[in-house]
Amino acid sequence: MAADHGHHEYTAGGAHAHHILPQKTIFLIFGLLLGGMALTIWAAFFLPVKSLLENTFFMQSLALGIAVFKAYLVVTYFMGVKMGTRLVKIFAIGGFVWFFVLFVMMADYVSRPMEPVVGWEKVPSSALPRDTVKNPE
Amino acid sequence: MSHSHTKETDGPEVYFQYEDIEQQQETYLVGMWSFLVTEVMFFGALFLIYTLYRWKFHDDFYLVHEQLNWKMGGLNTLILLTSSFxxxxxxxxxxxxxxxxxxxxxxxxxxxxxxxxxxxxxxYGAKIDHNLLPNHHFQYGHVEGEEEHHVESKWDKMLPSVLQVEKKEQHGNPQRARLFFSIYFTMTGLHGLHVIIGIICFTALMILIKIKSSLITDYVPTEMVGLYWHFVDLVWIFLYPLYYLIPK
Known part of the structure; x- marks a missing residue:
């Protein structure tokens, strides 16, 4: 990505002008993040539609949707991926793609029953929910 | 390897192993991003654990999460978003x-x-006073001889009434409550550890800038610590709704 930039393009901080996030954008993103947070809390307690408020899937999707949007703003603007080079973009996107691939593992848990481990339920400090184990002997 | 120059005209110093300043800065940032990818893997596994148990024991997790103080969590969200800004x-x-x-x-x-x-x-102080830290003192829910299990904490009482915990009666399966608090303390604790490391990094950065260290030749060190801090903020953006605002 070494482009032919004239030396005069560097700022006093050693950055190219096109890598700098304008102050206005920083304030805007901050406002959106605060708005997202306010919306999350408002929706969790004061959503006027009762049937939606009682719909777990909808409420969780809404909260996570807002969180993903906030994360997108932070990664794209605050973390500078938008202004970054292609290599930076590959690394940034790769990390989050991996995160979603990880959740494919849930397919294993969803599709099969959890096997009881004999003896494990007797370990006093075990965090395993003991009443899920049937007939431990 | 080093050139004498004025920064305004020539750009920052280019170390000998790099072609030019573009490559040097990109290398630093990609290095930082590689580290952040390992952090995503680290926290990713914990989020998977959370997802698994939340999916399996949603009803209990909902009842137990009422012990968490969503206002204090919200205050922390506000603080972290401001710090990212x-x-x-x-x-x-x-x-x-x-x-x-x-x-x-x-x-x-x-x-x-x-x-x-x-x-x-x-x-944390209030949770420990309430015996909710999952160690051998852990106690949740109904206690024999008591009508309802009420919990008091000096940490909670010190807060202005608007910030105090609303739900004092403990409902739900105690063993699953223990599981919930195990994951809660692990994830928020690790996140808190990252905050402490962030403080150390920012302090070190400020000292290096103050003493005009030769290590700081441009904005990139600030950007790198900043990337780390934004990641810490990112984790909290998900932790907050997942722990404090569990829907019924």
């Missing part, structure tokens, strides 16, 4: 070479980080 400004001023404003923003970030830890101290 001050870091973004610090990087902006670092890029422009405005060291004075850069230092002020970094200082504000450190204050936010301490604010976050202060809020967490009140939360």
């Amino acid at each position: 001050t870091v973004a400004l610090a990087v902006h001023f670092a890029q422009k070479g405005n060291t004075k404003l850069q230092m002020r923003c970094l200082f504000a970030t450190i204050l936010c980080a301490f604010g976050f830890l202060a809020v967490k101290t009140f939360e």
Whole structure:
């Protein structure tokens, strides 16, 4: 990505002008993040539609949707991926793609029953929910 | 290897192993991103554990999560978002070479980080007083001889009434409550550890800038610590709704 930039393009901080996030954008993103947070809390307690408020899937999707949007703003603007080079973009996107691939593992848990481990339920400090184990002997 | 120059015209110093400043700065940032990818893997596994047990024991997790103080969590969200904002400004001023404003923003970030830890101290303090730390003192729900299990904490009482825990009766399966608090303390604890490391990094960065260290030749060190801090903010953006705002 070494482009032919004239030396005069560097700022006093050693950055190219096109890598700098304008102050206005920083304030805007901050406002959106605060708005997202306010919306999350408002929706969790004061959503006027009762049937939606009682719909777990909808409420969780809404909260996570807002969180993903906030994360997108932070990664794209605050973390500078938008202004970054292609290599930076590959690394940034790769990390989050991996995160979603990880959740494919849930397919294993969803599709099969959890096997009881004999003896494990007797370990006093075990965090395993003991009443899920049937007939431990 | 080093050139004498004025920064305004020539750009920052290019070390001998790099072709030019573009490559040098990109290398630093990609290095930082590689580290952040390992952090995503680290926290990713914990989020998977959370998802698994939340999916399996949603009803109990909902009842137990009422013990968490969503107002204090919200306050911490506000503090962390503000700190991300001050870091973004610090990087902006670092890029422009405005060291004075850069230092002020970094200082504000450190204050936010301490604010976050202060809020967490009140939360953890109350949880420990309520015997909700999953160790051998752990106790949840109905106690024999008591009509309802009420819990008091000096940490909670110190707070203004608007910030105090609303739900004092403990409902739900105690063993699953223990599971919930195990994951809660692991994830928020690791996140808190990252906040402490962030404070150390920001302090070190400020000292290096103050003493005009030769290690700081441009804005990139600020950007790198900033990337780390934004990641810490990112984790909290998900932790907050997942722990404090579990829907029924």
